Amino acid sequence: MPSVMLKKNTEGKLVFYVPKKDLEEVAESVEFDSPEKWGGEVLLSDGSKYYFEPIDGQPDFPVTLRAKRLDSGE
Amino acid sequence: MAALTREETEALIQEVLEIYPEQARKDRAKHLAVNDQSLEKSNKCITSNRKSQPGTMTIRGCAYAGSKGVVWGPIKDMIHISHGPVGCGQYSRAGRRNYYVGTTGINTFGTMNFTSDFQEKDIVFGGDKKLAKIMNEIEGLFPLNKGISIQSECPIGLIGDDIEAVAKKANKEIGKPVVPVRCEGFRGVSQSLGHHIANDAIRDWVLENRDGDDSFPTTPYDVAVIGDYNIGGDAWASRTLLEEMGLRVVAQWSGDGTIAEMEKTPKVKLNLIHCYRSMNYIARHMEEKYKIPWIEYNFFGPTKIAESLRKIAALFDETIQAGAEKVIAKYQAEYDAVIAKYKPRLTGKRVMLYVGGLRPRHVIGAYEDLGMEVVGTGYEFGHNDDYDRTIKEMGNATLIYDDVTGYEFEEFVKRVQPDLIGSGIKEKYIFQKMGIPFRQMHSWDYSGPYHGYDGFAIFARDMDMTLNNPCWKQVKVPWKTEESPKVAIAASA
Ligand code: SF4
Numbered sequence: 001m002p003s004v005m006l007k008k009n010t011e012g013k014l015v016f017y018v019p020k021k022d023l024e025e026v027a028e029s030v031e032f033d034s035p036e037k038w039g040g041e042v043l044l045s046d047g048s049k050y051y052f053e054p055i056d057g058q059p060d061f062p063v064t065l066r067a068k069r070l071d072s073g074e
Numbered sequence: 075m076a077a078l079t080r081e082e083t084e085a086l087i088q089e090v091l092e093i094y095p096e097q098a099r100k101d102r103a104k105h106l107a108v109n110d111q112s113l114e115k116s117n118k119c120i121t122s123n124r125k126s127q128p129g130t131m132t133i134r135g136c137a138y139a140g141s142k143g144v145v146w147g148p149i150k151d152m153i154h155i156s157h158g159p160v161g162c163g164q165y166s167r168a169g170r171r172n173y174y175v176g177t178t179g180i181n182t183f184g185t186m187n188f189t190s191d192f193q194e195k196d197i198v199f200g201g202d203k204k205l206a207k208i209m210n211e212i213e214g215l216f217p218l219n220k221g222i223s224i225q226s227e228c229p230i231g232l233i234g235d236d237i238e239a240v241a242k243k244a245n246k247e248i249g250k251p252v253v254p255v256r257c258e259g260f261r262g263v264s265q266s267l268g269h270h271i272a273n274d275a276i277r278d279w280v281l282e283n284r285d286g287d288d289s290f291p292t293t294p295y296d297v298a299v300i301g302d303y304n305i306g307g308d309a310w311a312s313r314t315l316l317e318e319m320g321l322r323v324v325a326q327w328s329g330d331g332t333i334a335e336m337e338k339t340p341k342v343k344l345n346l347i348h349c350y351r352s353m354n355y356i357a358r359h360m361e362e363k364y365k366i367p368w369i370e371y372n373f374f375g376p377t378k379i380a381e382s383l384r385k386i387a388a389l390f391d392e393t394i395q396a397g398a399e400k401v402i403a404k405y406q407a408e409y410d411a412v413i414a415k416y417k418p419r420l421t422g423k424r425v426m427l428y429v430g431g432l433r434p435r436h437v438i439g440a441y442e443d444l445g446m447e448v449v450g451t452g453y454e455f456g457h458n459d460d461y462d463r464t465i466k467e468m469g470n471a472t473l474i475y476d477d478v479t480g481y482e483f484e485e486f487v488k489r490v491q492p493d494l495i496g497s498g499i500k501e502k503y504i505f506q507k508m509g510i511p512f513r514q515m516h517s518w519d520y521s522g523p524y525h526g527y528d529g530f531a532i533f534a535r536d537m538d539m540t541l542n543n544p545c546w547k548q549v550k551v552p553w554k555t556e557e558s559p560k561v562a563i564a565a566s567a
Contacts, residue, residue, distance in 0.1 A: 005358055005362065007361065007362075017358065019355070019358075022123065022457040022458045022459045023458070024459050024462070045114075046115060062358075062361045062362045062365075063362060064362060
């Protein structure tokens with residue numbers, strides 16, 4: 001369950017940063033990304049997938065949230 | 075010598091790896107790469123921030139060096155205690171050339187060495203009492219200090235001293251910030267973790283000090299310069315440009331910096347990051363907690379300076395944007411003259427670099443402004459995100475080496491035959507003896523500044539002075555005087 005720092009870049013895309021792993025990636029897609037609900041599966045541009053517990057409304061970016069890595073058994 | 079092709083470079087890496095035992099070869103192979111600009115992510119081609127192989131000569135430092143030497147040390151009005159035996163602080167004292175204004179020993183302490191000078195009995199019985207006593211002595215002898223940081227050396231973590239408790243108590247007694255930093259040298263694989271630990275200590279012990287205090291009058295143009303250590307005056311040469319374009323520089327982290335500046339940083343509108351490696355952590359933290367955006371910039375060489383000034387200005391209003399253009403125009407005659415003078419003398423020359431935090435990629439533009447080409451580069455303690463940022467800056471098929479060993483570096487140089495090498499003091503004399511011009515790119519070889527337009531003029535002069543120095547013609551050994559020095563080296567390789 002890595003802590004992930006999330007922010008929006010100038011193009012409004014979600015930037016995903018895992019301090020422990022120096023992983024800095026742009027998110028390709030976010031499962032729920034509407035003013036009412038945010039979270040679910042997030043696909044990164046390097047192909048890896050993470051899961052965020054969906055929440056009501058948009059988080060106040062930048063923010064640190066806990067995520068679950070989906071596609072590998074680390 | 076003509077540039078190596080991709081195949082030749084790959085073959086060179088294989089050849090150099092040959093000599094290692096199998097395990098070491100496998101490990102080192104991951105740290106050497108041929109640049110491929112088409113890649114978006116460096117982890118496809120290079121591994122970094124891993125433990126160095128025992129037995130190979132690494133050039134890395136320790137976490138204490140990263141915290142005391144790099145991040146905390148330059149904060150001039152604080153006293154930084156090298157807590158532990160005397161050597162760690164004494165042998166690194168005043169080596170980084172972080173310039174500052176002030177009267178050393180009175181209101182600034184940058185080049186002094188404070189240490190708790192651990193003896194056997196401190197290891198056996200613990201050093202907390204001694205530490206508490208030192209704080210009082212410091213207060214008595216140097217009353218104008220604005221705070222104290224405790225920089226842990228290896229033994230502190232091993233004997234389990236509670237420096238946090240001592241710090242809290244001293245903080246109450248003397249009424250100034252006292253910051254314990256757990257940067258024992260054995261933590262992490264290089265000085266890089268020391269930077270991170272130091273950033274975290276600032277976050278936990280300094281940054282919040284003025285939360286809720288709005289007495290500091292702010293302007294919409296407040297910025298902080300983060301990750302400029304004022305080597306040879308770098309931060310000053312940068313700051314003038316930012317101020318000329320209309321911004322107000324509230325804080326310098328940490329070259330010529332003060333603790334008061336750091337405490338005020340959460341009030342700025344934008345953080346400007348020069349050394350990403352050593353201070354991105356605190357910038358990210360401020361972004362999350364205080365909603366202060368940050369951007370990276372590069373003040374080496376006119377091309378990158380103009381690019382950076384415009385990028386910074388774009389985040390402000392039209393007055394600043396006009397200000398940036400004015401600055402660029404104002405200095406144009408100056409840097410055009412520098413280029414006109416030195417480019418003909420340096421053009422086509424090839425450079426190999428091996429440095430620390432930001433320079434392996436940041437100085438490439440400055441060399442290119444002089445018509446030179448960087449054909450190999452690498453970081454002592456870079457991480458993936460550094461290499462991500464390097465791939466696009468470097469030419470295709472150039473060499474990239476992470477945590478290069480003494481042996482590898484020498485072999486690469488023998489084959490690539492650069493006209494100039496930029497690295498540190500430990501490499502300098504080896505390559506000079508090989509007959510290759512060398513510049514120290516950590517300390518600027520006792521010169522500088524190299525940042526900003528003023529710095530570029532000095533940079534160009536220094537490179538020319540080194541590269542075109544007539545002494546290189548004299549280093550031929552007598553029995554090879556007929557050949558050029560380069561051929562002589564190639565033959566001896
Ligand atoms: S590794 Fe430990 S003993 Fe060596 S310089 Fe660093 S802190 Fe001092």
